[in-house]
Amino acid sequence: MSSAWDVTFAVRPPRAVFVNFPLNHETGKANEPALQRAILLDALRAFETLWQPGQMLTLPYVWDRDDRTWEDVDYGPQATGYGVGTSVQGGFAERTLGRAAGRPDTHLPRSHGGHSQ
Amino acid sequence: MPIAYIQRTRERYAAYPPYHWTLNHDSPWTPLPKPIKDCRVALLSSGGLYLPDQPRFEDNDASYRRIPRDTDIDTLRVYHHAYRDDDVDRDPNCVFPLDRLRELVAAGVIGELADFALSFLTLYSARRELAERVPKLLAELKAMAVDAALLVPV
Numbered sequence: 506m507s508s509a510w511d512v513t514f515a516v517r518p519p520r521a522v523f524v525n526f527p528l529n530h531e532t533g534k535a536n537e538p539a540l541q542r543a544i545l546l547d548a549l550r551a552f553e554t555l556w557q558p559g560q561m562l563t564l565p566y567v568w569d570r571d572d573r574t575w576e577d578v579d580y581g582p583q584a585t586g587y588g589v590g591t592s593v594q595g596g597f598a599e600r601t602l603g604r605a606a607g608r609p610d611t612h613l614p615r616s617h618g619g620h621s622q
Numbered sequence: 623m624p625i626a627y628i629q630r631t632r633e634r635y636a637a638y639p640p641y642h643w644t645l646n647h648d649s650p651w652t653p654l655p656k657p658i659k660d661c662r663v664a665l666l667s668s669g670g671l672y673l674p675d676q677p678r679f680e681d682n683d684a685s686y687r688r689i690p691r692d693t694d695i696d697t698l699r700v701y702h703h704a705y706r707d708d709d710v711d712r713d714p715n716c717v718f719p720l721d722r723l724r725e726l727v728a729a730g731v732i733g734e735l736a737d738f739a740l741s742f743l744t745l746y747s748a749r750r751e752l753a754e755r756v757p758k759l760l761a762e763l764k765a766m767a768v769d770a771a772l773l774v775p776v
Contacts, residue, residue, distance in 0.1 A: 506774045511624065518649060528776075535709040541722045548772065549663075558649035579625065579630075581630065
């Protein structure tokens with residue numbers, strides 16, 4: 506499952522699907538199970554339909570039809586670092602996953618109007 | 623258009639020698655042995671997720687963790703270097719879709735899940751990955767008699 510087309514193309518796995526989403530969302534958006542399910546269904550179907558080693562199938566999902574500012578965030582010239590919320594991560598860190606209340610908003614632009622296809 | 627990450631990171635880290643991205647000119651190939659609805663599927667993730675009773679990952683860590691297929695993913699911890707984990711924190715399914723895969727097993731889309739998902743942390747050295755971790759991951763997959771492996775690089 507890839508969200509980095511050029512990196513995956515170079516690796517050339519036997520089969521690959523690509524979703525043009527920000528990094529760290531390879532199997533969908535947080536708390537959108539229908540979208541996650543759609544991506545996985547396409548990926549599992551690709552096991553059966555891809556027929557040549559090295560093929561990479563691009564899935565049609567769009568992160569946000571109206572807002573492409575996410576494209577500038579990952580490793581872009583303005584980016585300063587990553588971490589939980591807006592904190593810059595200075596190296597390894599441990600976090601407990603969970604639906605903790607009161608998390609600061611991500612600095613990643615949020616999509617508007619739900620997921621799109 | 624997909625983001626050109628290789629070019630972008632080369633520019634961002636222009637002061638350093640360029641990173642040697644893995645470049646393969648061909649791929650191994652095993653035809654899918656049976657329809658995916660009859661297959662045992664294993665999830666592999668490089669997101670650094672692990673259970674609270676397992677040791678956490680370390681810098682340059684070639685180890686991996688076995689995450690049982692019935693795990694409540696809200697109990698997972700993540701230990702990693704420099705990826706944006708706030709959405710993973712809100713909903714681990716965006717990189718570790720164990721809930722969704724279980725639902726797909728129940729719906730008959732996949733035959734079953736392997737007993738364990740395999741979780742590890744990115745190693746920047748491809749040489750060490752191949753020498754130190756890949757043989758162990760392969761042994762795990764063979765021991766679980768997996769038909770298909772779903773890899774999610776994070």
